[in-house]
Each structure stands twice: as structure tokens, then as C-alpha cells.
Amino acid sequence: MKDYVIKRILLFIPTLIIITMITFLVCRLAPGDPTEMKLGQTGEAQKTDAKNLMTEQAKEFYKKKFGLDKPLPMQYLIWMGNMLQGDFGNSFKDNRPVLDKIFERLPVTMTISILSFMLIYMIAIPIGIYSAARQYSFIDRTTTVILFILYSLPNFWVATLAIVFLCNVEYIKIFPTSGIRSEDFDSLSTFGQFKDYFMHFFLPVTISSLASFAFLSRQMRSSMLEVIRQDYIRTARAKGLSERKVVLKHALRNSLIPIITLIGGILPAMIGGSVIIETIFSIPGIGQLAFQAILDRDYPLIMAELVLSSFLTVIGILLVDILYSFVDPRIAFTKKAA
Amino acid sequence: MEEKEELLDKMNSELKDGLTKEQMDSKKQVGVSYWSLVKHQFKKNKLAMVSMYIVVFLVFIALTADFLSSSKPLYASYKGETYFPVIKDYLNDLGISKWSPDMINANWKQLDNENKLESVVWTPVPYGSREIDLKNSLSPPRGDHYLGTDAIGRDLLAGLIHGSRVSLSVGFIAAGIALLIGIVLGSMAGYYGGKVDLLIMRFVEIMMTLPTFFLIITIVAIYGSSIWYIMAAIGFTSWTGDAKLIRGEVLKVRNMEYITAANSIGFSGKQIIFRHVIPNAIAPVLVSGAFAIAGAILTEAALSFLGFGVSATTVTWGSLLNEARGASNAWWLAIFPGLMIFIAVVTYNLIGEGLRDALDPRLRD
Numbered sequence: 001m002k003d004y005v006i007k008r009i010l011l012f013i014p015t016l017i018i019i020t021m022i023t024f025l026v027c028r029l030a031p032g033d034p035t036e037m038k039l040g041q042t043g044e045a046q047k048t049d050a051k052n053l054m055t056e057q058a059k060e061f062y063k064k065k066f067g068l069d070k071p072l073p074m075q076y077l078i079w080m081g082n083m084l085q086g087d088f089g090n091s092f093k094d095n096r097p098v099l100d101k102i103f104e105r106l107p108v109t110m111t112i113s114i115l116s117f118m119l120i121y122m123i124a125i126p127i128g129i130y131s132a133a134r135q136y137s138f139i140d141r142t143t144t145v146i147l148f149i150l151y152s153l154p155n156f157w158v159a160t161l162a163i164v165f166l167c168n169v170e171y172i173k174i175f176p177t178s179g180i181r182s183e184d185f186d187s188l189s190t191f192g193q194f195k196d197y198f199m200h201f202f203l204p205v206t207i208s209s210l211a212s213f214a215f216l217s218r219q220m221r222s223s224m225l226e227v228i229r230q231d232y233i234r235t236a237r238a239k240g241l242s243e244r245k246v247v248l249k250h251a252l253r254n255s256l257i258p259i260i261t262l263i264g265g266i267l268p269a270m271i272g273g274s275v276i277i278e279t280i281f282s283i284p285g286i287g288q289l290a291f292q293a294i295l296d297r298d299y300p301l302i303m304a305e306l307v308l309s310s311f312l313t314v315i316g317i318l319l320v321d322i323l324y325s326f327v328d329p330r331i332a333f334t335k336k337a338a
Numbered sequence: 339m340e341e342k343e344e345l346l347d348k349m350n351s352e353l354k355d356g357l358t359k360e361q362m363d364s365k366k367q368v369g370v371s372y373w374s375l376v377k378h379q380f381k382k383n384k385l386a387m388v389s390m391y392i393v394v395f396l397v398f399i400a401l402t403a404d405f406l407s408s409s410k411p412l413y414a415s416y417k418g419e420t421y422f423p424v425i426k427d428y429l430n431d432l433g434i435s436k437w438s439p440d441m442i443n444a445n446w447k448q449l450d451n452e453n454k455l456e457s458v459v460w461t462p463v464p465y466g467s468r469e470i471d472l473k474n475s476l477s478p479p480r481g482d483h484y485l486g487t488d489a490i491g492r493d494l495l496a497g498l499i500h501g502s503r504v505s506l507s508v509g510f511i512a513a514g515i516a517l518l519i520g521i522v523l524g525s526m527a528g529y530y531g532g533k534v535d536l537l538i539m540r541f542v543e544i545m546m547t548l549p550t551f552f553l554i555i556t557i558v559a560i561y562g563s564s565i566w567y568i569m570a571a572i573g574f575t576s577w578t579g580d581a582k583l584i585r586g587e588v589l590k591v592r593n594m595e596y597i598t599a600a601n602s603i604g605f606s607g608k609q610i611i612f613r614h615v616i617p618n619a620i621a622p623v624l625v626s627g628a629f630a631i632a633g634a635i636l637t638e639a640a641l642s643f644l645g646f647g648v649s650a651t652t653v654t655w656g657s658l659l660n661e662a663r664g665a666s667n668a669w670w671l672a673i674f675p676g677l678m679i680f681i682a683v684v685t686y687n688l689i690g691e692g693l694r695d696a697l698d699p700r701l702r703d
Contacts, residue, residue: 011540018544026553030560148691152684154636156643157676160662170667272551276640280663290552291644294559302556306549313547 008321012314019314020083023306024076027299083307089300091293098304102286108180109278109285113270115201116209120266124213125259128220132228132255133247143217151214155273159207159280166203175203178282208277212266220259227255257328260320267316271309376621379696386692389685396682400502404428407496409466410446413459424461465493467500467653476668486670488661494670497653498678504647504654505682508569508638513630515573517623520580525611525619527581528588539585542578550575554637558646565648568641572634580626587619594618621697628690632683639679655679 063069070078082089088098127147131140167177176182180200181193188196227233228251236250237243274287282288286305293301380386399406410423423446429435430442447464449455464482465471471483471491479486485494527538557571591597592615600610641647642656655675662672 164672272549309549310547
């Protein structure tokens, strides 16, 4: 068991190296000069020689400053070296350390992700179990259809519909359009503040859960159906156990195993989805930061976000793997043998 | 002596005939027992069949978009001359025949309004997707703006019709790229096993940890938002599932006797993979292909929704939906473009599900 965990952790070192290389290449092989971005539009507008010379000099200065004058492999090694010391560089835009910028926005995104996660697992799993246990019943068929529709609904469409129809004085105004708290937040009572947060987070959380929710519920149902067909369930029924006990006690445990692995896949989907949801609802999280960074071509920030979100995903997968080998000891055993 | 030879000949020919007949029969049976069974099973699935018709319909719209919605008439006669402006545009672009200089920029609408055209037949939607009708900006569905207009007066239905081209072509080609990479890498991993397998699967795992959507936006934003970059960016980041699937199928097929037989005859690894392994492992790939198209359409729509779409002047479903955010009471902009994206995604997902059920032998009676 210990060997398995250590082996998995060691395997992540090459993974992280390749991720950083892909990130680096995507950002550094880009056409166009990031220093031009730094100098803004002025570089194009001014045509006189003196000013051209000035921008040239400024360009050289920034090139030196950000290490862009060195050959690519050197740049990569310097970047990697700095990252290993916890220095992800400074933003091109306001020259603040990118790590600070990311960390001050992380709590909001994490709150939305964790709330969505809880929502998804708390509702999707019971629905999946119920559907499977009553296969082909009316409720099963209805939920299957609804879940299928939810699964195919583009979240940015649902978000747009919500903004247009539920946050709009022209139609119905229930929820606030943007941000995470109202302007008069400080003057509210504790309960009022809680309610304010609830209203602001309700739409982003539910909408970012939709697809994963439907996916997980469908997976739970099919996993349960698979288990229910097995011989030991027939045995359990044959010895006279109630259907409730058969499903919740005997079938549930084994049918949950494949569901655990899905956590690893939902995490990157959520980080990707946060770009859309946070942009639509103007939520100051890392998704919106990433969107802004891409618009500004703020390379240090883009690279840091790509690396960090991959890193988070890697840790997620690692935890899932370890959890998995606890739940199903056969996994660690066969992997060790192989 | 002669009799004996004759007998031998006869026996030989009988044997040959018998064999070929048997072979033909077995070939026929294989055909009947697999693909036609799948087809039969698929046809029983009503939702999947309806989806199939919808997809055909969408493809038809995409192909004939210029004849369904255009700022020029299909047919007009003006000053005694007969014109087919829509067709003429095609010929003009192909260099086959040229517009006469005084007619190339003719404003047909104005001519029609001033009753200068002797006879005219407009396209069913008499607006082009980029045609700006400022007098009717943000108009709700009315008159000949069947689904209303956007903030600068472009007809919504015309935009949806022409937008289907971008959505469907990105869907097909991006999914095609993903499938191709997935099939090649997956079958190599499955067939060769060992170190090749280990390397490829490590690479798949690494690709899966990358935040795909974020990476696609980055690539499209940095390298320019041409439709080819979008297709490539989606294709190159979404092949991992296909690779894993194919690998699994190949592992199943690899140890079958006919592969051993092909090996013993001396076929090369490449020949065996492409001519014997892949055709027998391809069925589940069709399923994932259908889902991949749905995914690619969704991603492209999300990209243009966020403003990283094909180009500022090209109208797509995503870019139309995006306009709903700026127009507070334009319900038509919020509903119809999203509905189109949803329909396209749902139909491909339903086809995928239908195929999967049709291919799953456990469900067969």
C-alpha cells in the first residue's frame, strides 16, 4: 500500500515536467511580441523616429527585465527554477506577483466548486440509486429524460437565460446579476449577509453543477444496474432480505467504486467551466482572472494559471487513486504486481 | 488414366465451388449478423432516428445557407435583363463569370423598394447574415425579421442559418482530428503493449490533467481565431478518451485467433493494425465519434460566446447568444441561438446513445 502511494507520487514528477513544457511552449511560441502588449497601443500609433527609438529602447528594457532575450531552453529552465522556489513571476499588467493575484481570488472559486461538489454528490447519487432500483418505472424514465436534457444543456445558455429572465427588471428580478455581494453588504445583519451571499451564489453554483450532476447521476444509475445483475445480489434476495437492504447495503458499496474515480474528471471540468461561469456572472474568481489574463496576453499569469490548475487536478487524481485503493484493495495489489 | 484425371478435376472443381459457396455464405451471414443487426437495432430507437433526420436537415441548411438567406434575390429581372444574383455570386467567386461593374454593388433591396425590378424572387429569409438593417435594430420577431434582429439590426434567423456552417464544420472536423489521433495512438498502445503502451498511456494521463477548455481559449486567443485553429485546438486536446477506448478494444481483439493467423502469414504490424485490428474494434469508436461532435460543437459555441470565435464579422450561434447579455429585453436573442446549440448537441448525443445501445450485445433479444 505504502509502496503504491510512493510510486504514484513519483510518477507525477514527469507528468508535471511535461505539463510545464506544454504550457511554456504554447505561451512562448506565440506569434507577436509580449513586450508590445506591455507597451500598449502606443507602439503602433506613434510613427516619428524619436518615439520609435524610445519604444525600441523600452522594448529592449522589458525584454531584459522579463528574460525574453535569452534562448528558449534557458528561459524554460529559469522559469522552472523560479517556480520551484515558489516564484511564478510578476504580472505583465500591474507588475504584482501572479501568485498573490491568484491566491486572493482562489477562495471564491473554491467556494463555488466545493458547494457544487456537495450539491452534485448529495443529490445525484440518491437519484441514480433510486432510478436503478426502480428501473423502467415512471420516475426512472422521467428522470432519465430530464438528466439527458440537463447533460446536453450548454451551461452558458442556461446562465444567459437566467441573467436575462431572472436577474432582469424587464422580466423577473429575483437574483442579483453580478458579483458575490451587494453594495450595502456591510450594513446588513448577519442573517441578511448570509442571505445576500446565498442569492449571489445560488445561480453560479447550480448552473456550474448541471452537467456534472447529470453525468454523475447517469453513471451512478448504470453502475448500480451493473451490480444489481450480479449473482451475490440474487443470493441476498434469495435469503429473504428486504429490497431496501439489498440495494442500500449490498449493492451500494460496490456500485460506488467507479463513482469515486469520476471526482478526478469533474475537477478539471469545473476549473475550465469556472472561466465561463465567472465571466458571465462577473464573479472575481480565478476563472475570470484567467479570462482577463488571456485578453491582456499576460503570459506569466496565463502560465501560472495553467500550471496551477493542472497541479490541482494532479493532486485530485492522486487523492482519488489512493482513496480508490482503500475502497477496492484489488487495485493496489494488481498495480503492484504489474 | 483419363478417367482418373477427369474424376480428380471434377472433385477439385466441386471442392472449389463448395468452398467458395460456403465462404460466400459465411460472408453474407457475418454481414447480416453484425452491421445489419446494428442498423436494425438503431432503427428501432425512435429518438435516435429523429435525431438522425434533424442532423440531415441541419446539414442541408448549412449546405444551402446562401439560397435560404441572402441580401440578394434568387431571381430578378431588371431593365429587361434576367439575373440570378445568388448563383452569380458563386460563379463570380469561382472566377467563371464576372458581375458587370455597374451591377456588382447593386442594392437590390432599394431597387425593389423603388419598384424598379420587373419581377423578383427573394430567398425565404430576405436578409444576409451580415446585412445591417439599422432602422430595425433590436426588433422582436415581426414582419420579415422572423426571429427578430440584434443590436445592429442583423437578422437573427439569417445568422442562425449561416451560423450552422461554422458549428457543423467545426463539429465534424474537430471530432475527426480527435478520432484520428485517438485511433492511431490507442491502437498502437493496445497492439504493441509494453513500453509503447506505457509511454502513450502516460501521455494520455498527462493530457487529461490539462485544463482543456482553458488551454483551447489560450491557444485560440494567442494564435489567432481562424476556424482552422479552433478545429485544431479542439481536436488536439480532446482525443484522450478515444485513445483509451480504442486501446481497450484492441486489447480485446489482439489475442483472437485471426490476428495470430495474420501474424503467422507474415503481415507487418502496421498491416495487421489497420486492416485487421481496427476494423474489428471500430464499433465503439463510432459512438464516441458522435459524442465528440456534440462536444466540439459545444466548445466552439462557448468559444464564440466568450468572444474568441471565428472572427468578429462571422456570425455564429455562440456570438449571437453572447449579444443577449448586452440587450436587456431581447428575449429572442437569449432563446433562439441557445436553442440551436442545444438541438445540435442533443441530437448528436442521442445518436451516440442510440449507436451505443445498438452495438451493445447485452441489450439484444
